[in-house]
Amino acid sequence: MGWKEAAEPVLTRMPSVARPEGHVPFKRKIGWTAGILVLYFFLTNVVLFGLQTGGTGGDFYGQFRSILAGSQGSILQLGIGPIVTASIVLQLLGGADLLGLDTDDPRDQVLYQGLQKLLVVVMICLTGLPMVFGGNFLPPSQALGQSLGIGTGGVRALLFAQIAVGGILILFMDEIVSKWGVGSGVGLFIIAGVSQQLVAGLFSWESLGGQSGFFPTWIGILTGAVDIGSPLTPGGLSDLFLGQGQILALITTVLIFSIVVYAESVRVEIPLSHANVKGARGRFPVKLIYASVLPMILVRALQANLQFLGQILNNWWAAMPGWVGQYSQGQITGGLFWYLAPIQSRQDWMWFLGFTSQDPAAIAFRVAIDLTFMIIGGAVFAIFWVETTGMGPEATARQIQSSGMQIPGFRRNPQVIEKVMERYIPQVTVIGGALVGLLAVLANMLGTIGGVSGTGLLLTVSITYKLYEEIAEEQLMEMHPMMREMFNN
Amino acid sequence: MSSGQNSGGLMSSAGLVRYFDAEDRNAIRIDPKTIVAFGLLFGVGVIVLNAVAI
Numbered sequence: 364m365g366w367k368e369a370a371e372p373v374l375t376r377m378p379s380v381a382r383p384e385g386h387v388p389f390k391r392k393i394g395w396t397a398g399i400l401v402l403y404f405f406l407t408n409v410v411l412f413g414l415q416t417g418g419t420g421g422d423f424y425g426q427f428r429s430i431l432a433g434s435q436g437s438i439l440q441l442g443i444g445p446i447v448t449a450s451i452v453l454q455l456l457g458g459a460d461l462l463g464l465d466t467d468d469p470r471d472q473v474l475y476q477g478l479q480k481l482l483v484v485v486m487i488c489l490t491g492l493p494m495v496f497g498g499n500f501l502p503p504s505q506a507l508g509q510s511l512g513i514g515t516g517g518v519r520a521l522l523f524a525q526i527a528v529g530g531i532l533i534l535f536m537d538e539i540v541s542k543w544g545v546g547s548g549v550g551l552f553i554i555a556g557v558s559q560q561l562v563a564g565l566f567s568w569e570s571l572g573g574q575s576g577f578f579p580t581w582i583g584i585l586t587g588a589v590d591i592g593s594p595l596t597p598g599g600l601s602d603l604f605l606g607q608g609q610i611l612a613l614i615t616t617v618l619i620f621s622i623v624v625y626a627e628s629v630r631v632e633i634p635l636s637h638a639n640v641k642g643a644r645g646r647f648p649v650k651l652i653y654a655s656v657l658p659m660i661l662v663r664a665l666q667a668n669l670q671f672l673g674q675i676l677n678n679w680w681a682a683m684p685g686w687v688g689q690y691s692q693g694q695i696t697g698g699l700f701w702y703l704a705p706i707q708s709r710q711d712w713m714w715f716l717g718f719t720s721q722d723p724a725a726i727a728f729r730v731a732i733d734l735t736f737m738i739i740g741g742a743v744f745a746i747f748w749v750e751t752t753g754m755g756p757e758a759t760a761r762q763i764q765s766s767g768m769q770i771p772g773f774r775r776n777p778q779v780i781e782k783v784m785e786r787y788i789p790q791v792t793v794i795g796g797a798l799v800g801l802l803a804v805l806a807n808m809l810g811t812i813g814g815v816s817g818t819g820l821l822l823t824v825s826i827t828y829k830l831y832e833e834i835a836e837e838q839l840m841e842m843h844p845m846m847r848e849m850f851n852n
Numbered sequence: 853m854s855s856g857q858n859s860g861g862l863m864s865s866a867g868l869v870r871y872f873d874a875e876d877r878n879a880i881r882i883d884p885k886t887i888v889a890f891g892l893l894f895g896v897g898v899i900v901l902n903a904v905a906i
Contacts, residue, residue, distance in 0.1 A: 375876040375878050375879060376876070376878050376879060376880065377879065377880075378879070378880035378881070378882055379875070379879055379880070379881060379882070380881070380882055380883075380884050380887065381881040381882060381883055381884070382873075382875070395884070398888060399888070402888060402891050402892065402895075405892070405895055406891060406895050409895045409898050409899055410898075410902060411898070412898050412901040412902050412905065413905075438894070438895065438898060443868075446868055446869060447868060450868045450869070466870075466872070469872075469873075469874035470874075472872035472873075472874040473872075473874050473875065473876045473879075475870070475872070476870070476871060476872060479869055479870070483869075507905060510905075525898065528894060532887070532890075532891050532894070534869070535882070535887045536887070536891070537869055538869070538871065539884040539887060539888070541869070541871050542871060542884075543884055547868070547869070549868045549869065657868060660868070752870070
């Protein structure tokens with residue numbers, strides 16, 4: 364008896380959102396998506412009950428917040444962190460073919476779905492418990508503990524219960540968007556967070572309480588209200604490009620936007636023709652970013668998890684040797700974990716402008732580690748992603764065969780189509796994955812508007828692009844109900 | 853596109869969580885409205901608790 368039979372009673376009974384019966388009209392789909400988005404923003408603004416007011420520690424996710432969604436100190440403290448971590452585990456297990464699940468078999472599909480949910484719940488506990496009980500990331504209110512007579516331990520348990528409910532809510536909200544709305548919930552929450560930061564970084568003004576955004580600063584510079592040095596001096600130039608002027612950040616942001624949109628259209632097209640209907644032709648596109656940018660989030664989350672490990676070790680292991688990690692005020696400043704930390708901003712590496720006091724050689728080494736991690740990690744996870752989501756040569760060959768198409772000039776046989784696909788898909792996947800990794804690191808090094816990380820920006824642009832394609836497809840189906848049958852819906 | 857064979861149709865890559873059509877008969881099914889209502893009530897509940905405690 365394998366693990367499948369043993370786990371079956373639990374995995375098949377995991378609660379799930381009911382599927383819509385029949386076709387959901389496009390307007391209703393948009394309605395569900397918008398509704399979930401509003402609920403998400405509402406929940407990110409609900410402060411945890413029992414949290415010490417004013418004395419919150421640093422954000423547990425730190426710079427990773429922009430890709431993990433949610434917000435510090437709210438019910439959605441965990442964001443999509445548990446979902447991403449659970450997905451990493453599944454990708455690794457699935458990619459190495461350790462699960463033995465065939466995602467074409469309905470029985471195994473049910474098990475896969477159940478396992479997915481179970482893993483997310485496990486990850487909610489694994490990230491939530493150290494967050495609440497280890498360290499000072501969510502300080503409990505002592506006054507509340509006394510007045511309820513449960514002590515700080517009881518308040519901590521209350522906090523954990525709330526963020527766990529929040530984590531499970533995110534999981535179900537994602538399922539609602541996937542089944543009843545447009546796109547996926549995870550993608551929606553990432554776009555929501557990053558866009559919020561981008562808009563704030565562009566338009567926010569000082570009296571709102573945060574940092575002044577790009578446009579208000581420039582209005583200030585032009586009217587003379589913001590004092591910068593003369594643009595003819597090195598100091599003034601540095602202010603314009605790197606400091607308040609943020610010109611470099613603007614250039615990086617626009618550059619990333621255009622590169623991603625351009626890369627989406629770069630593709631190898633494999634011609635197809637119908638076996639029985641003459642003149643019916645089609646193309647199978649192998650896009651440069653074939654695996655999409657989503658595998659990138661897995662690589663970043665892996666780095667994030669390494670950093671959490673460092674923070675937790677730092678909190679619990681008083682005599683931690685210096686070579687493992689040195690922290691000052693919750694920030695990593697040296698040791699092994701410093702080398703493993705990704706470069707998040709210009710402040711992390713521009714030693715020649717005095718942004719950091721670290722040794723240039725050590726900084727170069729850290730940049731090299733980050734680059735290697737992202738490029739190799741990007742390629743590896745892209746390969747796993749393609750395999751596990753049924754975009755690999757074998758799966759696509761089968762799809763093309765069953766749709767009645769063939770590659771002109773080749774025998775009509777899945778093995779033959781697979782051979783042709785094998786010439787393109789693996790290579791394109793690796794190149795695309797590595798390119799996206801490189802872009803993410805470069806964007807982080809040069810900085811972006813609103814301090815959104817390079818990965819966050821990449822994800823947002825490509826998810827929005829996908830969403831646009833999906834909406835266009837939906838509208839096409841609304842206009843021609845016949846199309847629905849062709850899309851196999 | 854000429855044949856109605858959509859170029860993106862074959863490449864639908866799911867989100868991080870994948871959902872299949874297959875469902876077990878034993879599975880507990882929840883109406884999406886229930887989840888949204890629960891989310892709203894939970895949020896409002898925590899806000900009320902916060903207001904009462906201060």
